Amino acid sequence: MASTNTIRILDGNTFVVSEDTGDIEATPSEPTGLFSLDTRFLSKWVLTINGERLNALSFDDLQYYEARFFLVPGMATHYIDAKLSVIRERAVGGSFREQLVILNHDEKPVDLEIRIDAGSDFADLFQVKDEILNKKGEIYSEVEANCLRLGYRRGNFVRETSIVSSAPARYDRDGFAFSIHLEPNEQWNTRIDVETIAVGPGGRDLRLGVGTRNVERLALQHDLEKWIADAPKLNSQHEALAETYQRSLVDLAALRFSPLSLGGATLPAAGLPWFMTMFGRDSILTCLQTLPFTPALSKTTLRILASLQGTRFDDFRDEDPGRILHEMRYGETAAFEEQPHSPYYGSVDATPLFLILLDEYERWSGDVALVKELEQESRAALRWIDEYADLVGTGYIWYERRNTDTGLENQCWKDSWDSISYSDGKLPPFPRATCEVQGYAYDAKTRAARLAREFWGDPAYADQLEQEAAKLKERFNRDFWVEDGEYFALALDPDGRQCDVLSSNIGHLLWSGIVSHERAEKIAQHLVGPRLFSGWGVRTLAEGEIRYNPIGYHNGTIWPFDNSFIAWGLRRYGFPEEAAVIASGILDAATYFSGRLPEAFGGYQRDLTKFPVEYPTACSPQAWSTGTPLLLLRTMLGLEPHEGHLSVDPRLPVGMGRIEVLDIPGRWGRVDAFARGRLEVHNLVD
The missing domain is CATH 2.70.98.40 (Glycoside hydrolase, family 65, N-terminal domain)
Incomplete structure (x- = not known):
């Protein structure tokens, strides 16, 4: 039927x-x-x-x-x-x-x-x-x-x-x-x-002790009410924004996942239906998006991932000492090692992202105890970056699966088989070094230097990390820069040849801080230019590239989470109008999905379709899409922790009207932020 x-x-x-x-x-x-x-x-x-x-x-x-x-x-x-x-x-x-x-x-x-x-x-x-x-x-x-x-x-x-x-x-x-x-x-x-x-x-019933037995409806209702009550309150003249914010909070509550044997602690599951389990990358990025609104998720996520950090060399699971897991599964195929997800460590970016989240969480919360608690896990993650991730010996993070039967070929966030290519459409050999991961490594070392100096009592280590980060930034801006296109290559192949396509990954470089300032303006222009920006959002791959497909999973679709980090990076480098363009497009798209942004949608030009085209197999709800409106709110309001207090520097799109975010939690207690839309952003994109 x-x-x-x-x-x-x-x-x-x-x-x-x-x-x-x-x-x-x-x-x-x-x-x-x-x-x-x-x-x-x-x-x-x-x-x-x-x-x-x-x-x-x-x-x-x-x-x-x-x-x-x-x-x-x-x-x-x-x-x-x-x-x-x-x-x-x-x-x-x-x-x-x-x-x-x-x-x-x-x-x-x-x-x-x-x-x-x-x-x-x-x-x-x-x-x-x-x-x-x-x-x-x-x-x-x-x-x-x-x-x-x-x-x-x-x-x-x-x-x-x-x-x-x-x-x-x-x-x-x-x-x-x-x-x-x-x-x-x-x-x-x-x-x-x-x-x-x-x-x-x-x-023994594996589910005992983690809250997975029948829970009565009243208890679930009380839990949801408390979850929403603990989050900041949003008042907005833009009714669709308020509805999207409420939808995001409810979906985040729904996606809270309790791993077995970890005492009922929760972290964001990646998404329904295929990924209702823990993912290192997805959980961390979702926590970065939602930190100003649901900070408790970050603390439990960091602890859970630290407890499952790699400790040995295991080719079947792509495990190394210090590596943060990619995915954990509990089904039959994992139990009998017919696939390696028990857990599987084939993620090239979860490890530096772990360090980034730890520092960002401390900046917001002032939770020094957790930084000290996770010092050894953090040092192990830094050792992984230097000792085990540099497969070619050029100072970059590379990936190549050791489990050739069931391991992931592409271990970056664009993990489909054909997501990394040269401009002629051919696929590069392995190992591969994608650009955004080098940005994460730079950011991780810069942030870890602060943790070492301020909390671990190791200023010499802090100096070393800062020097390594500075050299990485210089090397990266030389090796990844595509001269004739004036953007950064998607990746390098093992011979140092550039995968010279224009992609959304360049936006992640901005939020990581690895882009030299003299090149940032050109990157911003590309991100809101007609090849990448559709009117709804930034495409994963630019129109005109051989593998471009507006409904190709990582080769032309629009991923809301991707856009939220791009907008955040644009604000970091002083491009608030460009950030507002992207925020406006994504939030407009959310209205067509009843406030629930899907994992991805079509990259068709906005004036062609008049509405965002659904991607047929997109997860919904999906954690980092659910977190997207929250990071866009942070970006539009310019919320940043600064020397123990919350800095607010709003830059809103035209038509957004007045926004109030009340009771934002952090080391400062709870504070309010106010903004009114005033920017003329509609003329930035043809």
């Missing part, structure tokens, strides 16, 4: 994707069902009454963790005069529960046979994504006293789904049913609890 609407509800470690009737009928290649810990625990959940499917009148996604479906029997026609109303109210809070209500509107009594067909293929999310469902264990279904138990067993790897109804039901291996009698205007209801169980070695 195909549906034109897909309903998603989630709560950190658990999410449900269904049709607009609430039914679930998953195929091996679609991320539909009840998922937790990278496993699909329900692939079938279909409600019938007297053998008949139901038609959706409407649905409400009440909060990120709950939805309500209003249904009637039969298929849609031009005229519906149903004698029954059916309401399914669903919530996730670690597991899954559904309240089913049936109302009889007829003047005579009715006898109804109500059934829910239930089943699970226990697919690993990687298997769904790759469209390969190859189960090597045993799938079973057992009827117990007042319970249906679905399960999968492969050695010590056990996943189970337990289904219990509050009203008496008849259970069989394929679902459960009720026979009910309703008088006129009478209603019937039951609560169905679906518990997911992940059993590890020794028979």
Whole structure:
């Protein structure tokens, strides 16, 4: 039964994707069902009454963790005069529960046979994504006293789904049913609890102790209310901005993920549906975006990533001592090492970004204790940059996967296979050194020097780091500069040849500070020029490049997170009008997505489409897209921690009106920021 609407509800470690009737009928290649810990625990959940499917009148996604479906029997026609109303109210809070209500509107009594067909293929999310469902264990279904138990067993790897109804039901291996009698205007209801169980070695439920058991709706509501109450308040004449800000706060709450065995601490999961787990790069960049608004996420993210920092050489996982992880998975393929994500360390940028976040967090929070607590992990990260990341011996960070079967080819943020190219369209050999990562390394060493001097009591180390950063900046501006285009190359190949395409990566160089000031103006011109800027945002690859494609994943689409860091970098180098152009375009695009910016959207010229074109497989919500409006707010208001207080230097786009951000937390306590739009920015782009 195909549906034109897909309903998603989630709560950190658990999410449900269904049709607009609430039914679930998953195929091996679609991320539909009840998922937790990278496993699909329900692939079938279909409600019938007297053998008949139901038609959706409407649905409400009440909060990120709950939805309500209003249904009637039969298929849609031009005229519906149903004698029954059916309401399914669903919530996730670690597991899954559904309240089913049936109302009889007829003047005579009715006898109804109500059934829910239930089943699970226990697919690993990687298997769904790759469209390969190859189960090597045993799938079973057992009827117990007042319970249906679905399960999968492969050695010590056990996943189970337990289904219990509050009203008496008849259970069989394929679902459960009720026979009910309703008088006129009478209603019937039951609560169905679906518990997911992940059993590890020794028979212990891996989910115990991390808040993944059933959490009641009231507790979830209180948690969300507290989350929003703790964040700064935004008052704005620009109604769409206020709506987008509120949407971002709610989605950030939804994306909080609790890694197993780490005591319930949370960090941002990367995105729904494919990436509901921890990612080093994604979590760090999201924390950098949201630091002025949700600082607690940064502290837990730093601690979690530090606790899982690489300690050895492991070619299967691309692990080195000091390296920050890329991705952690909990499904079957990771458990049996059919893919390396347990955890996988194939990220070239997470390690310098870890150092950047630690320094930025201290600047905002004054949390010296955490800086001291993570000194050894920070020194190990710096050693990784110098000793293990320079694969060619030229002083740059390079990447090349050692796991050639399942490791990532491109280990930068543009991690699709064809994202790095020469201007003739050919792909360079490995190892590769992308430009933005060198900027991150420069920024990391500069910031770590401050930490060493002020908090680690090691001024000699601080001097060394500053000298290394200065040499890197000089070397970079020589080797990466494309003379005939007057921009920085996307990457270098192992022979030092430039991947000389014009890309959005040059904007990351601005927020890192590695660009020499005499070249910054030309970079700013490129970023808001017609080849890169579409009117909605900066494209990942410039129009006119051979591999340019407005709906190519990293070769011409617009990524909101990318644009937020570009705008931040433009402000850093003194280009507030250009930053406002980008902020205005992205925030305008957000209105077409109901305030929820997707992972990416099409790079088509704005006057061609009149609306942002959706990218078909984009994650939504996605953490660093959710963080984008918050970093744009920081950028437009010019919020920067400065010598123990908050500096405010607003530069707003035309039409933004008055903005008030109240109770911004930091080492200064809580302060307010005010701004009014006044810049003439519309004439910067043809």
